[in-house]
Amino acid sequence: MSGSAAEHGEDMRRHGDGGGRALLDALLEGRSDPGLAARAAGALGLPERGRYVVAALAAGGCGPAAGVLEADGLRFLRRGRGGDREVLVVALGDRDPAVLAALLARWCRGPGGIGPVADGLAGLGTARRLAEVALLTCPPGTSEVVRLEERLPAALVVSQPQLSARLVEDVLGPLLAAAPADRALLLRTFEAWLECGGSAGRAAGRLYCHRNTVLNRLRRLERLTSRSLTRPRELIEMMLALDAFRLTAQRP
Missing domain, CATH: 3.30.70 (Alpha-Beta Plaits)
Structure with missing residues (x-):
């Protein structure tokens, strides 16, 4: 100084x-x-x-x-x-x-x-x-x-831990019942797709796999969550549920 x-x-x-x-x-x-x-x-x-x-x-x-x-x-x-x-x-x-x-x-x-x-x-x-x-x-x-x-959407999630837990259970319940490695793979693919602006090709480059592999994983994610990534409201639910899982479900 x-x-x-x-x-x-x-x-x-x-x-x-x-x-x-x-x-x-x-x-x-x-x-x-x-x-x-x-x-x-x-x-x-x-x-x-x-x-x-x-x-x-x-x-x-x-x-x-x-x-x-x-x-x-x-x-x-x-x-x-x-x-x-x-x-x-x-x-x-x-x-x-x-x-x-x-x-x-x-x-x-x-x-x-x-x-x-x-x-x-x-x-x-x-x-x-x-x-x-x-x-x-x-x-x-x-x-x-x-x-x-x-971080306003994520802030809403962490501010309401009880609702966040319900959101995770409702949206990601079947996915979380899958084998841990499989669950982690699908969630990481979803994160990469979001970070790449919804581009499967760019996400594939980030994940070192083929574009079709990304698309197949996303389709599995849609089946497990009973939600479509092409429907805005359902996509928002999935994004908030992902935040809730990352920020609340894994906290000690």
Whole structure:
């Protein structure tokens, strides 16, 4: 950090000790006590109104960084969330949230989720909850840092685990009863086909097989699910069921 940035960071650390951290935690919990945001703004040396973003990460995902710092023109406040998660509150200024996603992808090993922009400190509770939903859209074992806006369908799935379980059972039940290797092959083929924009030829190249092999697997998938990939509503059901299976059925 530059000298001025370091001085600013030290000033924020002094402000953020004790009461400032407690006020920030209260905002992140979604408390709406009268004057809470104004008191936190004064204690932390931040504007009450302004553009803020919250990122949710696995604990230690960004290394042993200080509680408050400034980098790339952004101000960061770091808070723990239990033993396995932490959040970064970012004073975004006039920067594009995509800048933050790119920055965290370089800094952090992931996975991580970034919520929508909050208009002021009072919105940090909602921003934190949505950042944690975004984090849940990262499949187990991945290291990506994603924005909620990029994962809205998957966010709907992980936000409703009971409905997601019903969706998986209803749409994929017969498929999940198949041998694990066969099930994995059909689901991977479906994923590749989706990632390739519905092109069997491109999916075949990705899977190192013939185009007709892809088409045969997709027809088997249609028979097992009793749904057609050519009917939009049924395709949407299958896509959401795939997300639900990947993101909820396999979580510990």
